[in-house]
Amino acid sequence: MLRRHLIAACLALLLPVLPATAQQAGKFIVVQSTTSTENSGLFKYLLPLFTAKTGIEVRVVAVGTGQAIKNAANGDGDVLFVHAKADEEKFVAGGGAVKRFDVMYNDFVVVGPAADPAGVAGSKDVVAAFKAIAAKGAPFASRGDESGTHKAELALWKEAGVDVKAASGGWYRETGSGMGATLNTGVGMGAYVLTDRASWSAFGNRGTFKIAVEGDRKLFNQYGIMLVNPAKHAHVKADLGQAFIDWVLSKEGQAAIAGFKIAGEQQFFPNAATPSN
Numbered sequence: 001m002l003r004r005h006l007i008a009a010c011l012a013l014l015l016p017v018l019p020a021t022a023q024q025a026g027k028f029i030v031v032q033s034t035t036s037t038e039n040s041g042l043f044k045y046l047l048p049l050f051t052a053k054t055g056i057e058v059r060v061v062a063v064g065t066g067q068a069i070k071n072a073a074n075g076d077g078d079v080l081f082v083h084a085k086a087d088e089e090k091f092v093a094g095g096g097a098v099k100r101f102d103v104m105y106n107d108f109v110v111v112g113p114a115a116d117p118a119g120v121a122g123s124k125d126v127v128a129a130f131k132a133i134a135a136k137g138a139p140f141a142s143r144g145d146e147s148g149t150h151k152a153e154l155a156l157w158k159e160a161g162v163d164v165k166a167a168s169g170g171w172y173r174e175t176g177s178g179m180g181a182t183l184n185t186g187v188g189m190g191a192y193v194l195t196d197r198a199s200w201s202a203f204g205n206r207g208t209f210k211i212a213v214e215g216d217r218k219l220f221n222q223y224g225i226m227l228v229n230p231a232k233h234a235h236v237k238a239d240l241g242q243a244f245i246d247w248v249l250s251k252e253g254q255a256a257i258a259g260f261k262i263a264g265e266q267q268f269f270p271n272a273a274t275p276s277n
Contacts, residue, residue: 028057029240032069032077034148035178037223038062040198040267045260050247056240064147064178072096075233078241081248083148083196083223097226101249104257104268105222108152110213111183111200112138112192120192124215130160137171139191143182144174148221153194156218196221198267223268225249248272 037043038060047058061071065082072080073096080097082088092100110129112120118138120129133140134157142164143150157164164172173191175182179199186193187207195203200211213219225245230236247253254270261267 027055027240028059029078029237029244030059030061030076031079031081031244032061032063032071032228033081034065034068034083034223035062035180036083036149036196036199037081039178039180040196040202041262042198042257042260042268046253046256049256050244050253053247053252054243056243058244062178064143064145064150066146066148066151069096072228075228075235078228078237079225079244080228081223081225083221084151085222085224087148087151088224088226092226095229095232098229100224100226101245102271102273103223103225103248104254104270104272105220106197106268107214107221108149108194108219109197109200109211110192110194111186111209112212113190114208114210115190116212117190118192121210121212123213126156126213126216126218127160129213130156130162133192134160134162134167134171139186139189140172141182141186141189141191141193142172142174143179144176145178147178149179149194149196152219152221156194159218198262201262201265201267222271 043060051057061077063071065084065087068080068082069087069091071077088100091097110126118133118136120132123129142153168174173189175185179195180203183193183195183199183203184205187205187209192212225248227238227241227245228236230238249272254272257268257270258266
């Protein structure tokens with residue numbers, strides 16, 4: 001009899017909590033983002049801080065920037081967090097998102113085997129390095145996935161005057177994969193790869209590979225964030241999504257981004273225009 005009373009008392013205490021728990025279960029947003037923010041470990045570090053402060057869960061879909069924008073255009077997400085500024089601005093201008101904000105930056109680097117068949121190691125001129133890679137017919141592994149990294153790479157080939165479409169299947173190989181998979185492919189075939197620095201810092205299967213080219217201003221890599229337009233997609237969680245954006249742009253969020261390190265080195269540099277409290 002005593003046991004029954006104890007069980008009934010426990011149930012009575014739990015029942016008032018159930019509606020609140022059920023309500024909390026729906027308090028989440030979907031962020032369409034890049035593989036670099038996910039693979040580098042930034043989100044694993046950053047998002048629990050936001051959730052602890054607000055109670056809002058963030059579910060990330062990590063794909064190439066091109067695919068992330070397509071997903072957002074279809075209404076498959078509440079927030080877009082990517083790194084192809086021209087495409088982002090075009091997306092906003094077309095009404096796909098409400099407003100774009102700079103968040104942070106890092107840089108791209110070219111990595112390659114220690115043997116350095118194109119002789120580009122130590123260069124700070126990425127266009128000259130790309131010309132040398134093409135002239136030597138040295139293997140190059142491209143993401144080939146319309147990601148922000150792929151778009152940046154194609155712009156560099158264009159500036160170098162190299163037709164990579166004509167070279168496709170020869171020395172130039174397109175993986176159609178994310179950054180981690182492309183780095184694995186590059187290491188496996190001894191090919192140069194353009195990667196964002198954070199993904200490289202987090203990458204463990206380096207073999208003899210090292211950074212060959214870095215430090216060129218053309219390797220600057222800006223990230224932006226925006227709310228998917230609720231006027232186009234009524235199901236967008238505008239309040240929750242904006243709360244995430246506001247936090248990322250705040251002094252607290254910007255400090256958290258600056259605090260993310262791999263092997264003691266800062267990976268992303270916050271540059272929101274007007275951080276708030």
